[in-house]
Amino acid sequence: MATNVFVYIDHFNGQAVGAAWEIVGAARKTADALGTGVTAVVIGQGIAGLADEAIQHGADDARVAEDAKLKDFRVEPYASALSKILKDAAAEVLLLPTTARTRELAAVVAVDLETGVVPDLVGLEVKDGKVVGTRPIYAGKVMERVVVSAKPQIFLIRSRIFPKPEAQAGKKGTVTKVEAATGESKTEVLGYKATEVGVSLTDAAVIVSGGRGVSVNPKLTPPAEITDEHQKEVWRAQQGFALIRELATVLNAAVGASRAAVDAGYVPYANQVGQTGKVVSPDVYVACGVSGAIQHLAGMRTSKTIVAINKDPEAPIFKVARFGIVGDLFDVVPALTRELKTKMGK
């Protein structure tokens, strides 16, 4: 079948990223609406297996470009390889998940092919034969609907917007190996330092987050060795985050934090949820001591259910929450952990 909808399978350390198959699902829907098929594209080294997985999740076929030069992700050779694949196939549409890699990859491909690129979609539909993307601008204060006037129409979709399709074990399709037209590569990857610990925020179905309120507990006395005021605050915050982590464990959740908590040094940047941290869309978002500032809301507003625990009854978070408790998180969070542990049989 001639296919015009291409989907790029983003991967790291040999594994497809959490949202990869959601995007294949989105590609499937798009192709069906356009009356065409879906081709998955896998680029790298030693990752040909991802092509079969993509087919099992809904792609009709796949192209694989492998080369030693593609072992580590670098935008220039990956983009050259992808651009050639798309050009040769006269692709109509290219869908990708939204990650740090795919953002620059898609940007460069867009220049190669002189077309438009639209990242961070929270909605995608097909209208009058064109893909229409909905995305937030101004930190989510406004939404825009955009189409790409040239070809291919390149869209990057956010995690957890589309459902993950079921894998059909027996599904088969043609996997074509193509020459990786990597072009000249001037950069050299020296190494990686992993910072993600535990459940990935962007993939998590449940997130428990702590804000600046996590450090406010005058009842807690830091050990005598800590004399600096700020360090005492950080110590208290760490006790608070320990409670948050316990709740997260019971719920099999990821741990997030507001920018205020990260800026104050309570948790590393990798945990930051917000417009400039990670944008998340879990089923449940439990906000503890998080005031609900606009920048934070921009990062978690699309959560299906928000539960807020805060001492301040006027905190903006209560305006977007479905369930709220006005109280001291140092009392409420451990009590909630106990209750849920019992009720969920853990």
Added chain:
Amino acid sequence: MVQQMVRDFAQREVAPFIKEWDRRQAMDAAILPRMGELGLLGICIPGRLGGQGMDYISLGLACEELEAVDTSLRVAMSVHLGLNSLGLLQWGTDEQQRTFLEPQARGEKLAGFCLTEPGAGSDVAALAASARRAGSDYILNGEKMWISLASRADHFLWFGRTNPEAADPHDGLSAFVLEANRPGVTRGDIHGKLGIRAGSTGWVHCQDVHVPASLRLGEEGEGFKIAMACLDGGRYTVAAGATGLIRACLEASLRYAGQRQAFGRDVGQFQLVQHKIAGMVQSYDTARLLYLRAGWMKNEGRRNTRETSLAKWFATEASFGAASEALQIHGAYGYSDEYDVERYLRNARGAMLYEGTSEIHELMQAGYALGLRRDASLRRELPAFVPERDPAMGNGGRRTPSL
């Protein structure tokens, strides 16, 4: 850009912590040096004297922005720059300016102003502190009270009686540059103020402090005139700062009036609340124009004692009114320190007492109007603003914009 820069600094480096500092009655020790680093402590001192070479209006704008976050920041500017540094700029010898004004302008040294005594506030002529001439020195004795930055300043302008026999006690006073580390100088903090609790206020005691005659500021007997001239500088910063406080009250009220609901509507829709807000708008715009006029006159090198007094009197009274109304708009929440308005009210009240009580200013204005009071020319004038040629680009401070 000046206004934006000072606003950014105050909002980012002070605003998140000020409630805490106010509660514990102490500002973070790093803030004043930081203000020095950013050039704020010498903003309108000429570049050739270690300052930033901006004009007097820039000083006003900076004070407005600082006090919009907290009065304690502006009080530091008032004593260090408004009273002391501008006093040195107007009256100091080249040597005194090199030794004291330059490091103050660069923010390397902090400066204060020792005029008020436990028994003499408005009645400056009743100053009891003495400065007895002894050879090539003066020996200073006396207690000064309600001195901002008492425990933190490196230099003071200190006023005492050199001539107890003078027919008119006003003519018996002289001014001195007093280094805080001279033997015989002791100082301490006063706690328990109603407001400006994050600010350092204290007492300075001189017990037989020897000061060389070269550190007398101006001539013997000129002390009262110098003190009054310094107050033109200090009062200007108070006026500008109080204007910022009015604005803070207005902005807090607008926010709250748009959030709080009663009887099914935003409280901002009720006329009595609107009346209060309109009053704040009127106060703000008026206060602003008054201090800007005074600043402009300083730029032009014009005598501005009356205009500065009027600006200070109006702005400080208006800021107390604005703070009271802002608290009322906030209802019970205004009465709690969870919101800023109670701090604005406590801070605002002080300004009606220092740098000339409201009553003093009222009498001054009536005096001018009735011809009972006239400004005599002074031996030295505050220099008009003269834009300087700029040398190579300097290096500002660092901070994090909001993202």
Added chain:
Amino acid sequence: MNIVVCVKQTPDTAATVTVENGKVSWGDAPLVINPWDEFAVEQALRTREAHGGKVIALCVGPEVAREALKHALAMGCDEAVLVSDPGLLAGDSLVISKVLAAAIEKIGAVDLAFFGRQAVDSDTGVTPAQVARRLGWPALTLVAAVTALDPASKTISVDRALDEGRQQIKSPLPAVVSVTKQICEPRYPSFMGIRKASKATIPVWSAADVGLTSIPAAGLSWLEVFAPPKVETKVEMITGDTVDAVAAKLAARLLEAKVL
């Protein structure tokens, strides 16, 4: 070193942004230098301080965007250039990247071009990589730290903030670098800088001045902007006599509503 830093003018992030008559409106809120670009300017200035050279601030925008360039000058940039052309107002990143690349080529002999990671209005973050591609330079985006820079051997090593962790990558110069917040703390404009900036003359180039005989078509077409649907949640406040009672009630409600 010849360093360019690209800046954009955007509304203040504190602004209330709404949709009025089908257009985005920020009311009276001031237009400022894109906050991310302040980090880029700071990093450019630090690079100059360490290795010598010149920093030129570059902006594509309307005349009023001059103010953003003034902020960059007040922070310490040596020069500023505005590329302004009515035909560019509707441009997307495809267009803007072409103009920026052309301007950088016109400036000539540039070793490094800094960008903030994204603009706080469009929030796309694609322009830096696109400019790099057009120039034929490596794109180093989301740089959290510059670990090494040797102008003599023309190499740079950086730490990039990817989703899974930090990638260390080495690249020849010239290169495009877009920065995150972690790279440095931007300085306030100095008072002297403010004075110099307000007196500075900023040249304005048209599209033709940078060698574009015609303005390329945008790759995107905007259908509409709209305010996000109001989240119509009526929060259910859980109350009780003791903390345990409240927690128990919430747990029960969450399980009942099949939220967990």
